[in-house]
Amino acid sequence: MKLIKNAAGRLVPTEVNGQEQIPFRGINKYKPTGNKAKPPIRTCIDYPSDGNKVVKDLKTALKKAGLKDGMTISTHHHLRNGDAVTNMLFDVVKEMGIKNIRWFPSASFPVHSHLIKYLEDGTIHHIEGSMNGPLGKFTSEGKMKGVGVLRSHGGRYQSIQDGEVHIDIAVILAPTADPFGNATGDRGKSACGLIGFALGDSEYADRVIIITDNLVPFPCVPWQIQGNNVDYVVEVESLGDPSKIVSGTTEVTKSPDRLLIAEYVAQFMDEAGIMKDGFSFQAGAGGTALAFAIFLKEKMKKKNVKARFVRGGSTKYLVQMLEEGLTDYILDGQTFDLEGVRSMRENDGHVNTSPFTSYNFHGKGNFASIVDAAVLGATEVDVNFNANVVTHSDGYLLHGIGGWQNCLYSKCTILAIPSFRDRIPVIVDEVTTLCGPGELIDVIATERGLCINPKRKDLLKAMKNSSIPIIDIKDLKKQVDEICGGAPAKPKVNKDKVVAIIKWVDGTVLDSVFQVEN
């Protein structure tokens, strides 16, 4: 595999899984031209005139859809770790004797470790999406046949739109659907909020299968997915366990150190002048981000400040803000708890969005850059503010990118992270894997204080008299190394074997993940 150095100084392959790749050229330096990808022309006379597209079972739907070796199948992570559909789907694919599938999920979860046997026996050739938990370990050890491709949520939409990924069959789980294929996620026994990650798939895939455990008579309203894009509808007993859409990431942290970080971030937003009437912010579902939202809410109440909109990952904490009138809108990208699901169903101010509206590189603008501040996490940050979210310092791939890369475009990007975990430094000299270039990252908030990117002179000035310690990131790294007993050794990896690549939001290759050597 030929590797070349890209604009970020990282070694990346020029060809992956037989597809030519463009190395990262710098932020906003690459713009593909030509026309967008397009789905095949279909004609309504080929579909039942009574609107009933229900077929007997998934196998029938896959057969009718023309499933063949080497095709691309897409799925979505709306049920997070409660998803039963993807495992069920590949059980059927295996049963049909199909091989070498490119699996194109919007994210994977530990529940999908069920698929490792299909990666081993050749049913699945490789994953393009995220490789979380056990799948990440499998990939890192070089066991996957192809090379993994990690994309952001926006990058996934970009890759569909500019033709980098052509989806043969999209399998979309829908907590409620009608026989025509109109579908929604905000109601039904498996309600998960929105199913917006499937929007691009429904518009661009050759064939679209809706799979539901709550089939209602036409029309299913609201329709987050339009039946006019759907080929077949399959009814099953259960899509999975909606209580697990919570996935453990939506509990407020109890750690005093994380709470301190969250408090610092809220104080920073106030003192830096970001928290003012009509402002907006994005907060994810990690324990620290949730605690931040609670601290910020207290400050907003005290100062009588109201936000215009909040972007989520919606949780009960954001829902409370909406219901108490502290924000006009929640623009929801994915619903993280059942309170979020309820609110989306009941409250007009709780709006469902998709990667198209929020993050898409080929849209005529997107929401990410409109947001005043985004509070995100990371596994590592280096002294140049470059950050990693996919691998740990031991070299293992453990997380997906999610919307993280896209959110870096906010006006002020804050990474709220501990400076070390147990004995694992988070502030390092160079990240194991580059996922976000430092020029887009403004503030690192740790329990030891804030590091402000030197190019944000305005923020440095605004925080000059703050009671929060403002630390040079190089000094912080020194402190952390002192505590941990020196700088950590780099993981032993096989530099000849790329197991996965990290895409930037424009489709270029930002970095490579190498096989971990034991």
Add this chain to the structure above:
Amino acid sequence: MTILKGKIMRQYKNKSTAGKRGDSIRSDCYFEIELKDSAGIKINLKSKVDSMYGESIKQMILDMSKFFGLKDAKILLEDNGALPFVLAARFELAFKRLFPENKKEYLFPFHEKNSYSTKKDQLRRSRLYLPGNEPKFFVNAGLHSPDGIILDLEDSVAPSEKDAAQLLVRNALRSVDFYNAERMVRINQLPNGLDDLKYIIPHNVNVILIPKCESAEQIHQLEKEVKKLKKQFNVKSDIFFMPIIESALGVIKAYEIASASKNNCALAIGLEDYTADIGTQRTNEGRESIFARQMLVNAAKAAGIQAIDTVFSDVSDMEALRQSVIEAKSLGFEGKGCIHPRQIQVVHEAFAPTVEEIEKAKKIVLAFEDAEKKGLGVVALGSKMIDPPVVKRAIRTIDLGILNNLLDKNWRKQ
């Protein structure tokens, strides 16, 4: 005969363990040392941070083995991200459990930021208790800005792990940055607590908390031992005592205890044990302990030292904590015990002076400075004479006002 017996015992005990193991353990480790007759040091390392620190951990084990003269042994280490000072304490413990007669100590150099000493009338509004055998809480405790951090050797440590906590606390006193918090250690109830002193006196402790104190004699006993160790290890900085009164007898003897040593800096009360001792339940209102608390305040003030209130144990109820501190302040207490870092800020806020108190203090301090400038022996504010203790309290109020951001440090110019 005795030699033979010793040999038999040595053969019997050729294996020891130290530390904690299991999936739920964080920032700690587990050592097993098994003595062998030959083959040198064999290390079996299972570490969460193997790829980052595996080599340096192995080197450290070899260095420590050499230091203690351990030549042939099988050493198992299960490490869940223990920091070096923790690894060293656990290894030393496993070794000393095999060779209790070995008096060598494996000591790290003092952390460069830890050389400060404290004053007798140091601010002691909050003191954060940390269990002495739980290293994961140590390193970041100072970031929450308590006035004091207590490494506890007493109630939070299981009887079988007292030796473990002694070594861990010793290493922490040397290696952990306390971020200017006063370094406190609660020793075990006397006389057992005397055995704790050699692990803390030479290692830069600022305050010793003496639990369940019931007589001046106990303070004298402690003072003698501290003096001896200070001399032996050439310790120059002050080491203060904070006796804790936790029984009916202790309350009755409060003044005797408070005035037993010039090194006493404060008298604290522990209400969990006290209420049990008098046969009642602790309530939020605290009517059952009103006598004890007032007695304690009175005894402390009579002896010219601080009165420090008990811990507040409901970590989820910050409003009740705030009320409890306001009440303590009104009784004359100057400090409160904390068992969770989130309590610290609340305690500081509640002990902060009110706007009226600050305004009054400003006038007194200005009048005092004015009198000094004019060389007057007597300070007067309007028609009222001001005594020195009032001036001292006013200066304290000003300091607290500045600390709590209620007053600019250049207030005289405004």
